[in-house]
Amino acid sequence: MSFAFKAEQQKRFKALLKQYPDKRSAALPVLHLAQEQEGYLSTEIIETLAGMLDITPASLMDTVSFYTMFHTKPRGKYLLQVCQTLSCSLAGADQLVDHLEHKFHIQVGETTEDGKFTLLKVECLGSCGTAPVVQINDDYYERVSKEKLKRVLEKLP
Amino acid sequence: MSDFQPILTKHVGVPGSSTLDYYMAHEGYRAARRAVLEMSNDEIVQVVRESNLQGRGGAGFPAGVKWGFIPKESKKPKYLICNADESEPGTFKDRLLITHNPHQMIEGMIIASKAIDCHLAFIYIRGEFAREARLLEAALSECRANQVLGKGIFGSKYDLDILVHRGAGAYICGEEMALIESLEGKRGWPRIKPPFPAVEGYLRCPTIVNNVETLSNLPHIINEGAVWFRGIGATADSPGPKLYCLSGHVQRPGVYEAPMGTKLSHLIFTHAGGTPEGRKLKAVIPGGSSAPVLTAEEAEDLRMDFPSVQAAGSMLGSAGIIVMDETTDMVQACYNVARFYAHESCGQCTPCREGTTWLTKIFQRFTNGQGRMEDIDLILDVTDNIGGLIDFSRGSFGKTICPFGEAVAWPVRAFVEKFRAEFEAYQSQEAAA
Ligand SMILES: Cc1cc2nc3c(=O)[nH]c(=O)nc-3n(C[C@H](O)[C@H](O)[C@H](O)COP(=O)(O)O)c2cc1C
Ligand code: SF4
Ligand code: FES
Numbered sequence: 144m145s146f147a148f149k150a151e152q153q154k155r156f157k158a159l160l161k162q163y164p165d166k167r168s169a170a171l172p173v174l175h176l177a178q179e180q181e182g183y184l185s186t187e188i189i190e191t192l193a194g195m196l197d198i199t200p201a202s203l204m205d206t207v208s209f210y211t212m213f214h215t216k217p218r219g220k221y222l223l224q225v226c227q228t229l230s231c232s233l234a235g236a237d238q239l240v241d242h243l244e245h246k247f248h249i250q251v252g253e254t255t256e257d258g259k260f261t262l263l264k265v266e267c268l269g270s271c272g273t274a275p276v277v278q279i280n281d282d283y284y285e286r287v288s289k290e291k292l293k294r295v296l297e298k299l300p
Numbered sequence: 301m302s303d304f305q306p307i308l309t310k311h312v313g314v315p316g317s318s319t320l321d322y323y324m325a326h327e328g329y330r331a332a333r334r335a336v337l338e339m340s341n342d343e344i345v346q347v348v349r350e351s352n353l354q355g356r357g358g359a360g361f362p363a364g365v366k367w368g369f370i371p372k373e374s375k376k377p378k379y380l381i382c383n384a385d386e387s388e389p390g391t392f393k394d395r396l397l398i399t400h401n402p403h404q405m406i407e408g409m410i411i412a413s414k415a416i417d418c419h420l421a422f423i424y425i426r427g428e429f430a431r432e433a434r435l436l437e438a439a440l441s442e443c444r445a446n447q448v449l450g451k452g453i454f455g456s457k458y459d460l461d462i463l464v465h466r467g468a469g470a471y472i473c474g475e476e477m478a479l480i481e482s483l484e485g486k487r488g489w490p491r492i493k494p495p496f497p498a499v500e501g502y503l504r505c506p507t508i509v510n511n512v513e514t515l516s517n518l519p520h521i522i523n524e525g526a527v528w529f530r531g532i533g534a535t536a537d538s539p540g541p542k543l544y545c546l547s548g549h550v551q552r553p554g555v556y557e558a559p560m561g562t563k564l565s566h567l568i569f570t571h572a573g574g575t576p577e578g579r580k581l582k583a584v585i586p587g588g589s590s591a592p593v594l595t596a597e598e599a600e601d602l603r604m605d606f607p608s609v610q611a612a613g614s615m616l617g618s619a620g621i622i623v624m625d626e627t628t629d630m631v632q633a634c635y636n637v638a639r640f641y642a643h644e645s646c647g648q649c650t651p652c653r654e655g656t657t658w659l660t661k662i663f664q665r666f667t668n669g670q671g672r673m674e675d676i677d678l679i680l681d682v683t684d685n686i687g688g689l690i691d692f693s694r695g696s697f698g699k700t701i702c703p704f705g706e707a708v709a710w711p712v713r714a715f716v717e718k719f720r721a722e723f724e725a726y727q728s729q730e731a732a733a
Contacts (some may be wrong), residue, residue, distance in 0.1 A: 173481075212427045227636075230548050233547075265469075271392050
């Protein structure tokens with residue numbers, strides 16, 4: 144399966160290349176753009192993007208592998224990311240992880256069989272004043288209790 | 301000091317405070333207009349230098365002095381980068397400034413850009429802040445539509461645009477050299493300094509990196525003057541309004557704006573309402589998790605400005621204050637900190653990459669009940685190997701490319717030295733079981 148940007152994304156890609164003083168600087172935004180469209184960054188996608196940015200696939204792969212937000216494998220529709228760093232841990236984040244592992248019968252890093260949820264532990268999300276924090280895809284949920292988490296998860300389509 | 305009125309967060313919580321209309325109605329862009337239309341670049345640098353504004357990103361380096369390192373004779377383009385990576389554990393002030401008052405920060409960026417003759421500036425924002433990045437895009441669009449950004453801003457001959465650049469999840473990208481590499485589309489590996497970014501930064505061009513809060517102070521300094529700014533806080537050497545982030549065991553966690561040099565105990569007990577259920581204070585991390593932990597006694601009379609916290613053997617850093625009460629297990633807390641750094645080491649330097657992994661393994665052993673007495677000294681040994689022989693009176697001897705090495709070595713060491721009895725008790729308890 145070959146990869147190509149859809150019309151709208153192609154427009155944004157071109158605009159991005161124009162904004163930066165050099166092509167490679169557009170790598171992170173371009174990777175975000177592709178991941179938004181495809182859900183994850185397959186080897187084919189990375190190879191195609193590398194060509195578009197005039198760099199080698201290995202070099203772009205090197206970049207991709209460094210960042211936790213880039214995924215090279217398919218993941219669930221919802222990425223449940225529980226912050227485990229100190230302030231969240233002091234506020235009981237560990238119990239949230241246990242709770243989710245039990246609820247979905249998965250371990251951290253795994254995806255539910257229906258492909259709906261992937262559970263991850265992440266590091267400080269920069270919102271320690273409202274700990275514990277869970278990020279679901281792009282959205283932050285703050286001061287999360289088990290009850291609140293239950294309500295949030297039920298509302299997800 | 302009790303009559304202090306918030307300056308940077310004055311408009312926080314007011315509906316609409318993030319819009320250009322609101323900002324303009326509250327004297328917005330008056331300072332930037334003056335800087336662009338009436339002041340020479342040197343004049344701007346001079347005022348900021350005289351204000352003694354210290355960088356709010358962690359190191360407290362004087363902003364005006366840093367700008368002065370830009371080589372004027374260089375024909376290369378100059379770049380300004382606003383550091384909105386906000387990834388130091390315990391820190392959540394920049395997000396507040398971006399959400400409620402993005403134009404204050406953008407105005408600061410215009411002033412700084414003009415001062416260093418930059419025509420393209422970046423906001424490097426951590427990837428997780430997707431909502432905040434969209435908000436900034438919207439604010440920048442408003443600016444472009446109103447001659448605040450673009451060609452000939454405010455009717456001058458000065459062109460400036462600002463781009464939002466999202467990171468993708470990596471703590472180290474808050475470090476300025478890693479940030480620059482990341483902006484160049486590479487992995488966030490810090491470069492050896494010197495050359496400093498002011499000489500060779502983004503695309504090997506002169507580059508200034510300043511924190512969101514540092515930049516947000518600039519409009520006020522231009523409007524009210526350096527003398528006014530130096531008058532705020534306990535000492536003129538380390539002055540200004542400051543955002544303190546309180547989290548952990550406090551009744552009212554949050555961001556509180558107070559004069560630089562406010563007492564830590566005042567922040568904890570008055571602003572943040574003290575510990576829950578009146579429990580005893582045990583320890584405080586004063587400046588994000590890279591800052592060595594303080595005991596309750598050390599925290600008691602401490603003034604929260606750069607020189608005072610340094611004199612107490614820690615650092616003001618990002619002013620991320622993590623409060624721990626008597627219920628805290630210090631071994632677990634230290635394990636959490638060590639684990640964070642093991643996960644976030646960029647892997648470039650052997651002492652940091654291997655050392656942080658070692659530490660985590662030792663702590664794992666400890667918390668699994670397999671710790672040995674000699675492990676306590678082994679922890680201290682490993683921290684020496686990562687962060688140099690630590691003697692606060694002599695400073696440390698850096699063994700790594702970036703200060704991340706010290707950022708893990710110092711705090712871990714402080715935990716063990718200050719709460720050694722707890723480590724020993726933990727160990728023997730587990731050994732007995
Ligand atoms: C490991 C590490 C992480 C850092 N993270 C941040 C950060 O998240 N935000 C920030 O503004 N500065 C961070 N810094 C400091 C930057 O390197 C740089 O000094 C700062 O952005 C300069 O801005 P200032 O002079 O306005 O403080 C970090 C430094 C280190 C060593
Ligand atoms: S000290 Fe650690 S984080 Fe810094 S460059 Fe070396 S390996 Fe990377
Ligand atoms: S520790 Fe969880 S958001 Fe900072």
